[in-house]
Amino acid sequence: xxxxxxxxxxxxxxxxxxxxxxxxxxxxxxxxxxxxxxxxxxxxxxxxxxxxxxxxxxxxxxxxxxxxxxxxxxxxxxxxxxxxxxxxxxxxxxxxxxxxxxxxxxxxxxxxxxxxxxxxxxxxxxxxxxxxxxxxxxxxxxxxxxxxxxxxxxxxxxxxxxxxxxxxxxxxxxxxxxxxxxxxxxxxxxxxxxxxxxxxxxxxxxxxxxxxxxxxxxxxxxxxxxxxxxxxxxxxxxxxxxxxxxxxxxxxxxxxxxxxxxxxxxxxxxxxxxxxxxxxxxxxxxxxxxxxxxxxxxxxxxxxxxxxxxxxxxxxxxxxxxxxxxxxxxxxxxxxxxxxxxxxxxxxxxxxxxxxxxxxxxxxxxxxxxxxxxxxxxxxxxxxxxxxxxxxxxxxxxxxxxxxxxxxxxxxxxxxx
Amino acid sequence: xxxxxxxxxxxxxxxxxxxxxxxxxxxxxxxxxxxxxxxxxxxxxxxxxxxxxxxxxxxxxxxxxxxxxxxxxxxxxxxxxxxxxxxxxxxxxxxxxxxxxxxxxxxxxxxxxxxxxxxxxxxxxxxxxxxxxxxxxxxxxxxxxxxxxxxxxxxxxxxxxxxxxxxxxxxxxxxxxxxxxxxxxxxxxxxxxxxxxxxxxxxxxxxxxxxxxxxxxxxxxxxxxxxxxxxxxxxxxxxxxxxxxxxxxxxxxxxxxxxxxxxxxxxxxxxxxxxxxxxxxxxxxxxxxxxxxxxxxxxxxxxxxxxxxxxxxxxxxxxxxxxxxxxxx
Ligand SMILES: Cc1ncc(C[n+]2csc(CCOP(=O)(O)OP(=O)(O)O)c2C)c(N)n1
Ligand code: SF4
Numbered sequence: 030x031x032x033x034x035x036x037x038x039x040x041x042x043x044x045x046x047x048x049x050x051x052x053x054x055x056x057x058x059x060x061x062x063x064x065x066x067x068x069x070x071x072x073x074x075x076x077x078x079x080x081x082x083x084x085x086x087x088x089x090x091x092x093x094x095x096x097x098x099x100x101x102x103x104x105x106x107x108x109x110x111x112x113x114x115x116x117x118x119x120x121x122x123x124x125x126x127x128x129x130x131x132x133x134x135x136x137x138x139x140x141x142x143x144x145x146x147x148x149x150x151x152x153x154x155x156x157x158x159x160x161x162x163x164x165x166x167x168x169x170x171x172x173x174x175x176x177x178x179x180x181x182x183x184x185x186x187x188x189x190x191x192x193x194x195x196x197x198x199x200x201x202x203x204x205x206x207x208x209x210x211x212x213x214x215x216x217x218x219x220x221x222x223x224x225x226x227x228x229x230x231x232x233x234x235x236x237x238x239x240x241x242x243x244x245x246x247x248x249x250x251x252x253x254x255x256x257x258x259x260x261x262x263x264x265x266x267x268x269x270x271x272x273x274x275x276x277x278x279x280x281x282x283x284x285x286x287x288x289x290x291x292x293x294x295x296x297x298x299x300x301x302x303x304x305x306x307x308x309x310x311x312x313x314x315x316x317x318x319x320x321x322x323x324x325x326x327x328x329x330x331x332x333x334x335x336x337x338x339x340x341x342x343x344x345x346x347x348x349x350x351x352x353x354x355x356x357x358x359x360x361x362x363x364x365x366x367x368x369x370x371x372x373x374x375x376x377x378x379x380x381x382x383x384x385x386x387x388x389x390x391x392x393x394x395x396x397x398x399x400x401x402x403x404x405x406x407x408x409x410x411x412x413x414x415x416x417x418x419x420x421x422x423x424x425x426x427x428x429x430x431x432x433x434x435x436x437x438x439x440x441x442x443x444x445x446x
Numbered sequence: 447x448x449x450x451x452x453x454x455x456x457x458x459x460x461x462x463x464x465x466x467x468x469x470x471x472x473x474x475x476x477x478x479x480x481x482x483x484x485x486x487x488x489x490x491x492x493x494x495x496x497x498x499x500x501x502x503x504x505x506x507x508x509x510x511x512x513x514x515x516x517x518x519x520x521x522x523x524x525x526x527x528x529x530x531x532x533x534x535x536x537x538x539x540x541x542x543x544x545x546x547x548x549x550x551x552x553x554x555x556x557x558x559x560x561x562x563x564x565x566x567x568x569x570x571x572x573x574x575x576x577x578x579x580x581x582x583x584x585x586x587x588x589x590x591x592x593x594x595x596x597x598x599x600x601x602x603x604x605x606x607x608x609x610x611x612x613x614x615x616x617x618x619x620x621x622x623x624x625x626x627x628x629x630x631x632x633x634x635x636x637x638x639x640x641x642x643x644x645x646x647x648x649x650x651x652x653x654x655x656x657x658x659x660x661x662x663x664x665x666x667x668x669x670x671x672x673x674x675x676x677x678x679x680x681x682x683x684x685x686x687x688x689x690x691x692x693x694x695x696x697x698x699x700x701x702x703x704x705x706x707x708x709x710x711x712x713x714x715x716x717x718x719x720x721x722x723x724x725x726x727x728x729x730x731x732x733x734x735x736x737x738x739x740x741x742x743x744x745x746x747x748x749x750x751x752x753x754x755x756x757x758x759x760x761x762x763x764x765x766x767x768x769x770x771x772x773x774x775x
Binding site for chain 2: 051078079083088093101102118122232235238239
């Protein structure tokens with residue numbers, strides 16, 4: 030059924046259609062609307078049988094999911110930012126124990142300074158935690174990915190994060206198609222756990238593993254996650270046959286196979302990028318886009334095949350590895366190893382700074398003319414940064430960095446378009 | 447079940463002869479139906495109070511639930527010594543997740559059971575004093591506050607033993623641990639009122655809180671049996687001396703546990719809905735020195751000279767417990 034609906038509400042409805050049996054969650058913006066809606070569905074009996082646990086922290090939220098999942102219940106939670114860091118220890122634990130928990134990450138920056146707006150720092154911080162990571166481009170895809178995620182997680186017995194841009198998607202009203210319960214039921218069978226805490230057939234889950242076997246355990250976790258590279262396209266195809274639309278998959282090409290310059294990105298910014306690319310293509314520029322839908326496991330072969338012909342690659346990153354540079358670009362370089370394709374990292378949209386078509390247009394034109402540097406910060410106020418750096422060189426003690434930066438930017442009256 | 451009045455025939459250890467009791471009142475360890483929740487061959491130290499306490503508590507729970515139970519374990523000695531992969535000593539469905547999340551994992555297990563309509567399967571969570579009173583305290587309080595249907599058992603050996611005897615918030619005043627060395631003006635752990643979790647549990651007004659000790663295993667069994675049949679959040683705090691951490695002889699575990707209660711430092715009681723309902727009276731009151739002296743962790747209180755001031759402070763703690771819980775007959 031087509032509905033004009035908030036992204037969070039759409040995701041909550043999709044999750045409810047997947048019939049989770051235990052939901053254990055703790056509020057944090059911009060994820061809250063999702064779990065609020067779900068708790069309402071549980072209270073009204075719309076989602077039944079389901080237990081909704083109001084826990085005292087994200088650490089407890091993920092721990093509750095671990096217990097419920099190990100007991101054989103289909104389990105869901107959602108979080109963002111400080112929340113996912115607070116649960117980090119349990120996040121690694123859930124994957125180590127092979128529990129197919131589905132978690133929405135409503136992507137948000139990580140403090141300090143505290144900032145509630147969107148970027149990808151939070152899920153990227155846990156990219157090596159053994160969870161699969163899927164990134165939604167729009168709300169329809171966010172909804173569809175949740176349905177696929179439960180199936181995928183349970184097939185592999187591994188947990189999955191469905192990442193959607195905080196506010197940009199979670200709080201946006203868009204028209205989405207919400208499938209019927211019958212359709213979802215036909216696609217997603219009930220959860221059959223790989224291993225369960227059964228009093229009639231007791232197992233010990235979570236034993237201490239020493240050096241003699243730990244490497245093998247880790248290797249197997251990797252091998253299991255890598256199976257997703259085959260399973261995800263299969264599930265996406267199955268999804269298309271059942272639901273009549275394309276959603277998910279490993280990558281999404283957009284004129285990338287015929288273009289010399291390829292822009293790579295994940296999440297909602299893909300829409301804006303495609304708009305700009307459309308304009309440039311009407312001018313006859315050879316530019317295309319490659320969306321990464323599955324970031325973990327990283328589809329190295331698919332990416333290499335899709336853009337191995339390119340003359341240059343521009344990676345739009347919504348997170349930043351301090352002291353290193355781009356996180357996505359690193360994976361790209363690995364995918365393109367030996368092909369000698371210049372890969373440019375562009376850090377954009379940190380902490381909710383808008384990524385505008387004007388800025389992207391300027392950026393892509395610079396790239397097309399071969400003048401883009403290795404590491405670019407889109408719309409960075411260089412003057413303000415230089416002043417602060419100069420000041421820091423002179424004065425060892427200065428006020429809180431963010432304060433000072435904001436003052437400096439205000440003084441220079443710089444407008445960010 | 448009406449309690450059978452019998453007279454004690456052993457004065458040395460207070461052990462009650464099983465043979466004098468009705469079969470229903472005998473310890474589960476005395477029957478062929480003994481559950482063996484924790485099988486032998488695990489890696490606990492000789493004389494480990496925690497291994498003993500856990501074995502009795504879990505066997506009693508298995509007996510009471512007719513094996514329809516799930517156990518959640520916090521990280522700590524009990525977890526490490528019982529599950530060195532690929533071996534496990536547990537005959538019950540058992541999960542270990544992390545150091546600080548056993549109560550929350552148990553909440554999740556209980557929720558899953560509820561949604562699946564399994565009223566018959568009961569959830570027991572367990573951990574050491576560190577996992578319970580320190581790092582897992584937030585999760586435990588949350589579990590109490592929601593009144594989740596979990597029985598939580600804390601094995602209190604008064605320090606972090608698994609990581610090499612460091613102080614926990616259950617470590618008694620003046621005790622030497624690896625992080626509270628017996629040096630300086632105030633050797634050993636700081637003096638303070640400590641964190642006595644049973645009273646904090648009571649403040650949550652949960653249905654059942656009890657303390658128990660490996661010195662009275664029949665009492666421990668009875669409390670586990672009592673607690674397992676109740677619904678909601680329940681808490682049992684068990685005194686389990688650790689020969690390694692306390693610096694005591696392996697054969698002194700039970701004796702030290704008994705002395706802890708007989709001097710008043712570890713009161714034994716039951717509380718229902720936040721009110722003390724029953725206490726175990728002290729039978730032969732002893733001064734705290736009797737408890738402190740056999741342990742190396744308190745050696746600095748006696749060597750080179752008895753530190754009468756600190757011993758008196760510890761005695762005051764014991765006296766306060768005796769008063770507050772009316773422990774004298
Ligand atoms: C987050 C975290 N911090 C620290 C540790 C290290 N650690 C493991 S067990 C333990 C102490 C356990 O003490 P306690 O709970 O009292 O149990 P005991 O070993 O004494 O039975 C510590 C500090 C850990 N596993 N996880
Ligand atoms: S260190 Fe203490 S608690 Fe740990 S196994 Fe040894 S005796 Fe038991």
